[in-house]
Amino acid sequence: MNQAIEVFSPNRVISKQTVRWMVGFQLLLLFFIWAFSPTVFLPKPKEVFQALGEMWEEGLGGELITSFVLNLEAIALATLLSLGMAYLTVIPFFRPIVTLLSKLRFLSMVGLTFFFTLMASTGHTLKLYLLVFSVSVFFVTGMAEVVASIPKGEFDLARTLRMNEWRVVYEVVILGQADKAFEVLRQNAAMGWMMLTMVEGISRSEGGVGAMLLNQNKHFQLNAVFAIQLTILLLGLAQDYGIGLLREVFCPYADLTLERK
Amino acid sequence: MVSYTYGKTLLKVDDVSLEYDGRPILKHVTAEIKDIICTDHVQGQVVGFLGPSGIGKTQLFRIIAGLNKPTSGRVTINGLDRPVQAGEVGVVSQDYPLFAHRTVMSNLMLAANQKEKDERTARAKVVQYLTEFDLLDKASLYPVQLSGGQRQRCAIIQQILCSEHFLLMDEPFSGLDLLMLEKTSELIQKVANMDDLNTIIVVTHDITAAAAVSDHLWLMGRDHDAKGNPLPGSHIVETYDLIERDLCWHPQIITQPRFVDFVREVKERFRSL
Numbered sequence: 001m002n003q004a005i006e007v008f009s010p011n012r013v014i015s016k017q018t019v020r021w022m023v024g025f026q027l028l029l030l031f032f033i034w035a036f037s038p039t040v041f042l043p044k045p046k047e048v049f050q051a052l053g054e055m056w057e058e059g060l061g062g063e064l065i066t067s068f069v070l071n072l073e074a075i076a077l078a079t080l081l082s083l084g085m086a087y088l089t090v091i092p093f094f095r096p097i098v099t100l101l102s103k104l105r106f107l108s109m110v111g112l113t114f115f116f117t118l119m120a121s122t123g124h125t126l127k128l129y130l131l132v133f134s135v136s137v138f139f140v141t142g143m144a145e146v147v148a149s150i151p152k153g154e155f156d157l158a159r160t161l162r163m164n165e166w167r168v169v170y171e172v173v174i175l176g177q178a179d180k181a182f183e184v185l186r187q188n189a190a191m192g193w194m195m196l197t198m199v200e201g202i203s204r205s206e207g208g209v210g211a212m213l214l215n216q217n218k219h220f221q222l223n224a225v226f227a228i229q230l231t232i233l234l235l236g237l238a239q240d241y242g243i244g245l246l247r248e249v250f251c252p253y254a255d256l257t258l259e260r261k
Numbered sequence: 262m263v264s265y266t267y268g269k270t271l272l273k274v275d276d277v278s279l280e281y282d283g284r285p286i287l288k289h290v291t292a293e294i295k296d297i298i299c300t301d302h303v304q305g306q307v308v309g310f311l312g313p314s315g316i317g318k319t320q321l322f323r324i325i326a327g328l329n330k331p332t333s334g335r336v337t338i339n340g341l342d343r344p345v346q347a348g349e350v351g352v353v354s355q356d357y358p359l360f361a362h363r364t365v366m367s368n369l370m371l372a373a374n375q376k377e378k379d380e381r382t383a384r385a386k387v388v389q390y391l392t393e394f395d396l397l398d399k400a401s402l403y404p405v406q407l408s409g410g411q412r413q414r415c416a417i418i419q420q421i422l423c424s425e426h427f428l429l430m431d432e433p434f435s436g437l438d439l440l441m442l443e444k445t446s447e448l449i450q451k452v453a454n455m456d457d458l459n460t461i462i463v464v465t466h467d468i469t470a471a472a473a474v475s476d477h478l479w480l481m482g483r484d485h486d487a488k489g490n491p492l493p494g495s496h497i498v499e500t501y502d503l504i505e506r507d508l509c510w511h512p513q514i515i516t517q518p519r520f521v522d523f524v525r526e527v528k529e530r531f532r533s534l
Binding site for chain 2: 153154156157159160161162163171175176178179251252253256257
């Protein structure tokens with residue numbers, strides 16, 4: 001009873017066991033609402049799982065691998081580029097350039113696609129460029145903000161330990177902000193999956209789960225659309241968990257002061 | 262009274278002035294710390310640096326640490342003919358800074374390796390300090406897992422390992438209860454007396470605590486015009502030699518009436534600034 005009161009009280013830290021029960025209950029409730037929803041257009045769980053089986057036989061697994069590899073490549077490249085650009089903001093010359101890059105996040109892909117097409121030799125490269133661009137403009141914004149918000153005291157500490165300015169950058173900006181870099185990566189890697197549908201819709205040469213999703217949507221096959229979305233969601237959750245795990249392994253200090261761990 | 266002599270100048274603040282946007286903050290600040298030599302025991306130097314809020318203590322603190330450059334004048338150490346450089350004077354700020362992403366051992370090794378290139382010697386030195394300061398069992402913890410006192414000791418060790426026997430402490434007595442205040446005073450004395458050349462400058466508002474641990478006091482303030490208005494630009498208006506007055510190196514000195522009188526004298530001067 002006390003546990004039940006606790007889960008509805010503000011700022012309470014609840015046990016892992018209670019979390020398991022609570023999440024289990026919420027998932028069950030969600031499934032129940034889904035299964036018995038009166039909305040006509042919302043496919044029922046049975047229909048979605050049936051469609052999932054059919055899609056799997058039609059090659060959903062292979063398409064998932066294609067998309068996953070593309071997304072992984074894009075995330076790796078975007079991470080390298082964005083971290084590099086964000087770290088370069090320690091040099092005044094690069095600050096306006098990075099600010100300009102971060103402003104590009106307001107742009108739509110329309111029109112820009114033409115230029116990327118001219119630069120890319122294959123469909124895969126085009127999709128890669130588009131994804132890297134879309135993710136990087138957000139990633140670089142988040143990470144540049146992390147770098148800009150480092151307190152002066154941390155730089156001073158490094159300097160009092162006789163570090164030259166490059167070593168200060170390595171210790172304070174790169175190593176010292178690694179936990180935050182993982183967090184920014186986590187958010188932007190999730191965004192990669194959202195962009196994937198759009199990008200695979202622009203160039204369908206390799207197929208991919210995004211192209212498959214758009215095809216099904218075009219023919220209003222909502223059962224199949226939901227089945228593919230469910231697969232993307234599960235894959236995204238696994239990716240999110242994986243990045244979180246890496247953060248825990250490499251930055252075990254990150255959550256030590258949090259109330260909710 | 263303990264017999265002592267003064268040796269060479271360890272730290273010299275030489276006519277330091279600082280201006281921001283043409284506004285003078287520090288004006289011709291001059292002070293020096295000499296090596297105190299006691300033949301029968303190891304005796305480091307402790308200077309209490311006092312002054313009202315907003316007087317420019319932090320600015321001078323940063324200049325002495327080599328973190329900021331003055332507009333004119335310079336700070337030199339150990340008789341070297343060049344301004345002090347960052348890293349030569351250790352700094353322990355009020356929040357006891359340590360790298361949050363490194364463990365206690367890693368934080369200290371980072372500092373030790375800056376001066377001692379041999380890994381094994383550096384590690385031995387770190388372990389020796391950790392043992393000395395009762396922190397050996399905390400070596401694998403991260404800074405956020407330490408108590409305030411442990412963090413303070415760790416920050417002090419880190420700076421001692423790296424600096425040239427100089428340590429600047431910013432408000433080490435701030436917000437401490439009586440017990441912790443006594444412990445911090447003991448810690449300052451302990452660090453100072455680990456080596457003849459160890460020199461600690463304690464920046465504080467707490468006149469009694471500063472007088473209890475110091476051998477000299479610097480009082481920073483501004484001059485006033487005929488109407489009593491403060492003139493821009495601070496400098497050290499008073500220097501107190503507590504050794505000369507036989508007010509330091511005595512246990513329980515704070516209970517002595519002459520110490521209480523001295524603190525009253527400093528407080529009155531402080532109020533006039």
